Amino acid sequence: MVEELGGALTVVEETIDDVILAAEMLKANAVINEKKVFMIGHSLGGMLAPRIQCAGADFAGLILLAGSPRFLMDLSYDQNINYIEHYMEGEEKTTALANIASSWDEQINTIVNLPDEIAKAVFISPGLSAYYLKDLFRHPVTMYLKDINVPFLVLQGSSDFQVSPEKDFELYKELLAGRNNVTFILYEGLNHMFITSTTGYIDEYEIPGNVDNKVLEDIVNWILRQ
Numbered sequence: 001m002v003e004e005l006g007g008a009l010t011v012v013e014e015t016i017d018d019v020i021l022a023a024e025m026l027k028a029n030a031v032i033n034e035k036k037v038f039m040i041g042h043s044l045g046g047m048l049a050p051r052i053q054c055a056g057a058d059f060a061g062l063i064l065l066a067g068s069p070r071f072l073m074d075l076s077y078d079q080n081i082n083y084i085e086h087y088m089e090g091e092e093k094t095t096a097l098a099n100i101a102s103s104w105d106e107q108i109n110t111i112v113n114l115p116d117e118i119a120k121a122v123f124i125s126p127g128l129s130a131y132y133l134k135d136l137f138r139h140p141v142t143m144y145l146k147d148i149n150v151p152f153l154v155l156q157g158s159s160d161f162q163v164s165p166e167k168d169f170e171l172y173k174e175l176l177a178g179r180n181n182v183t184f185i186l187y188e189g190l191n192h193m194f195i196t197s198t199t200g201y202i203d204e205y206e207i208p209g210n211v212d213n214k215v216l217e218d219i220v221n222w223i224l225r226q
Helices: 002-008 011-027 044-057 072-087 090-112 130-138 165-175 202-206 213-225
Strands: 039-042 062-065 123-125 152-157 182-187
Touching: 002 130, 011 044, 011 130, 039 044, 044 062, 062 213, 072 090, 072 130, 090 130, 123 130, 152 165, 152 213, 165 182, 182 213
Parallel strands: 039 062, 062 152, 152 182
Antiparallel strands: none
């Protein structure tokens, strides 16, 4: 089904429908307490978790690992800037930074204002259509947070260069401020994968590692307290 959709594919078919079906399957299992099924979403999964909850998943709580409440292309802008800063020098770097700064907002406006049928035929990169991005733009995380009353556990690595501790983690703190069922934890020195950061940029993903035990312990202990 996903392949047949082509440019019409959105996160609904890619992820959301499957998560809801998985939740229903788990809750139907007699050995599982249907009131204690939680969702862990990492990165894009963390971004989509509130939308999935409101689409009918009805989890007992949401655990967001390196999620973001911002539009995906806003994160992509920061990631492109980081790439230029790390891999370019001199005039090449100056030109690249100037080009992306002057054109990015226009690119976003062009994509989100395309008629749907045209957006389905325009691919930003292989497998990623403008329509996919339009769907995300139409369904911001902020649209769903007000309708969710279950507990949140929001986790972030301080050395994450894909999702920003300063922009994304702090924005979640602002958006969820005042709630007594939200827990925020920032892990010093962990990257986007919640593994100890080594080189400080994308090449460290080639180095084998494990999710930090403290992260796993915190998730387990948080679930047990709910």
